[in-house]
Amino acid sequence: xxxxxxxxxxxxxxxxxxxxxxxxxxxxxxxxxxxxxxxxxxxxxxxxxxxxxxxxxxxxxxxxxxxxxxxxxxxxxxxxxxxxxxxxxxxxxxxxxxxxxxxxxxxxxxxxxxxxxxxxxxxxxxxxxxxxxxxxxxxxxxxxxxxxxxxxxxxxxxxxxxxxxxxxxxxxxxxxxxxxxxxxxxxxxxxxxxxxxxxxxxxxxxxxxxxxxxxxxxxxxxxxxxxxxxxxxxxxxxxxxxxxxx
Ligand SMILES: [Zn+2]
Numbered sequence: 713x714x715x716x717x718x719x720x721x722x723x724x725x726x727x728x729x730x731x732x733x734x735x736x737x738x739x740x741x742x743x744x745x746x747x748x749x750x751x752x753x754x755x756x757x758x759x760x761x762x763x764x765x766x767x768x769x770x771x772x773x774x775x776x777x778x779x780x781x782x783x784x785x786x787x788x789x790x791x792x793x794x795x796x797x798x799x800x801x802x803x804x805x806x807x808x809x810x811x812x813x814x815x816x817x818x819x820x821x822x823x824x825x826x827x828x829x830x831x832x833x834x835x836x837x838x839x840x841x842x843x844x845x846x847x848x849x850x851x852x853x854x855x856x857x858x859x860x861x862x863x864x865x866x867x868x869x870x871x872x873x874x875x876x877x878x879x880x881x882x883x884x885x886x887x888x889x890x891x892x893x894x895x896x897x898x899x900x901x902x903x904x905x906x907x908x909x910x911x912x913x914x915x916x917x918x919x920x921x922x923x924x925x926x927x928x929x930x931x932x933x934x935x936x937x938x939x940x941x942x943x944x945x946x947x948x949x950x951x952x953x954x955x956x957x958x
Pocket of ligand 1: 904918919920921922923942943944945946947
């Protein structure tokens with residue numbers, strides 16, 4: 713194998729290690745983010761519950777005012793009933809009084825129903841707040857773990873970045889650009905091994921995408937140091953260092 717491909721393979725190895733480390737760092741950061749999202753959802757739920765408690769409470773207050781007005785009216789009817797002289801007027805007042813009493817009871821039921829809802833919402837709010845407190849503690853803990861993890865890996869990351877720079881310096885600029893572009897396209901995997909599909913036949917596929925590779929490219933790779941990309945997936949092709957008999 714030529715020097716360029718050797719350098720590229722070394723670069724790929726370092727790239728993989730670096731990406732693994734970065735993934736470890738990112739996965740811890742993502743856990744913090746997931747927990748933060750739960751916090752903001754709970755905060756939103758608490759705000760919504762608070763709002764519905766306020767509205768229900770206002771409804772209960774209005775019913776209570778209605779009930780008081782009705783009670784005052786009932787009181788006046790009772791007084792009028794005591795003063796009345798005619799049976800007809802007495803009967804009419806009594807009918808009105810009974811109707812008002814029934815209305816007052818209905819309003820009382822409505823007040824109780826609304827107050828029941830307020831209690832339920834308050835219970836929900838307390839539960840959300842208790843969960844929020846736990847999530848806040850969890851965010852703090854995960855943030856601490858992520859920072860400690862990152863600090864612990866910092867030296868290793870720095871070392872690998874230096875190694876990558878050294879390895880990249882050995883790759884011609886144009887080839888390096890191809891490598892980096894392909895890395896971006898294939899999630900860090902820029903290189904693809906040529907795989908011989910049959911022990912007796914000279915047939916090869918790209919290990920990255922499984923598509924056939926023309927024999928002249930395989931031959932060229934065996935004898936020269938030129939870089940060839942798979943025409944399907946554009947990964948940079950290489951042969952096993954032991955050499956493959958065509
Ligand atoms: Zn391919």
